[in-house]
Amino acid sequence: MFNALEYIGFTSPRAGEWNEYGPEVLGLQVAPDEGDGVVRLRMDDSAYRISVEEGTVDNLDHLGWSVGGPREFEAAIAELESKGISVVRESAELAAKRCVADLASFTDPFGWRQELHWGLALRQGTFQPGRPMSGFVTAEQGVGHVALAVPDLAIAEAFYVDLLGFRLSDEIRAMGQAIRFYHCNSRHHSLALVPIPGMTGVAHLMLEARSLDDVGTALDAAQRRGDLLVSLGRHCNDHMVSFYTDTPSGVQIEYGWGAIESDPTTKANMIDRGDIWGHHPTGDAWPAPGILRPVDTEEMHA
Numbered sequence: 001m002f003n004a005l006e007y008i009g010f011t012s013p014r015a016g017e018w019n020e021y022g023p024e025v026l027g028l029q030v031a032p033d034e035g036d037g038v039v040r041l042r043m044d045d046s047a048y049r050i051s052v053e054e055g056t057v058d059n060l061d062h063l064g065w066s067v068g069g070p071r072e073f074e075a076a077i078a079e080l081e082s083k084g085i086s087v088v089r090e091s092a093e094l095a096a097k098r099c100v101a102d103l104a105s106f107t108d109p110f111g112w113r114q115e116l117h118w119g120l121a122l123r124q125g126t127f128q129p130g131r132p133m134s135g136f137v138t139a140e141q142g143v144g145h146v147a148l149a150v151p152d153l154a155i156a157e158a159f160y161v162d163l164l165g166f167r168l169s170d171e172i173r174a175m176g177q178a179i180r181f182y183h184c185n186s187r188h189h190s191l192a193l194v195p196i197p198g199m200t201g202v203a204h205l206m207l208e209a210r211s212l213d214d215v216g217t218a219l220d221a222a223q224r225r226g227d228l229l230v231s232l233g234r235h236c237n238d239h240m241v242s243f244y245t246d247t248p249s250g251v252q253i254e255y256g257w258g259a260i261e262s263d264p265t266t267k268a269n270m271i272d273r274g275d276i277w278g279h280h281p282t283g284d285a286w287p288a289p290g291i292l293r294p295v296d297t298e299e300m301h302a
């Protein structure tokens with residue numbers, strides 16, 4: 001149904017710190033201040049890709065999924081409603097705040113707000129990274145991928161696979177966990193689902209740089225700040241060379257390079273280890289998902 005995860009929004013009491021963190025560690029450009037308490041961060045010529053709004057708690061606020069244009073927007077709303085999803089057509093004011101042409105929203109079974117849109121504003125030739133770097137892999141692949149912790153994989157797949165049409169890229173079974181990875185375009189995965197009984201949350205957001213040197217430079221910056229959570233390593237499934245860093249707002253960033261693309265003709269693989277090399281936690285244990293809250297699945301099964 002969707003073309004890509006185009007943008008993602010968080011809330012945080014420390015939103016303002018992203019004005020420094022985004023450029024210095026991640027190489028993102030801070031978009032001009034609109035005076036609305038939202039820090040918008042750019043990765044390419046799109047108006048922005050990541051927003052952090054001042055709020056009382058650290059949280060994932062919304063995921064911004066695109067469709068091809070106005071006709072596809074209407075078709076997607078009709079399809080969602082025909083499947084029993086309650087869709088809200090959002091105001092022109094909120095669409096303008098998100099820098100999109102048209103906006104609608106609905107929620108997943110765990111309460112995560114999904115935003116459907118077309119026409120994320122493009123400002124050609126205006127992207128300047130926050131520090132010297134070669135830029136990010138975006139375009140038709142969107143902002144990157146998001147890993148969500150979900151209390152029940154069957155409920156999650158009924159929504160994301162059966163209703164929204166995400167396709168399984170592969171499953172990693174390692175360290176007593178089975179994590180599934182899903183694509184909606186040529187990015188190996190735009191969505192990962194991490195089953196954690198009784199909990200939901202956002203484990204991390206992945207950004208893909210255009211060169212390995214960009215990853216090394218970001219790694220140095222994260223280490224200088226004491227923010228490094230997981231060392232450099234290469235995942236078995238998407239072959240991403242990446243590290244994981246903390247942020248001012250609880251959500252973790254996976255910062256990587258070199259992923260393979262999804263192949264719609266390929267069957268889903270089961271892979272029985274997580275990493276080819278590296279990805280060692282810097283603390284005592286693999287860090288818990290950045291923003292987690294309990295969720296009751298009893299009603300969902302009823």
Ligand SMILES: [Fe+2]
Nearest residue numbers: 145147206254
């Ligand atoms: Fe990831």
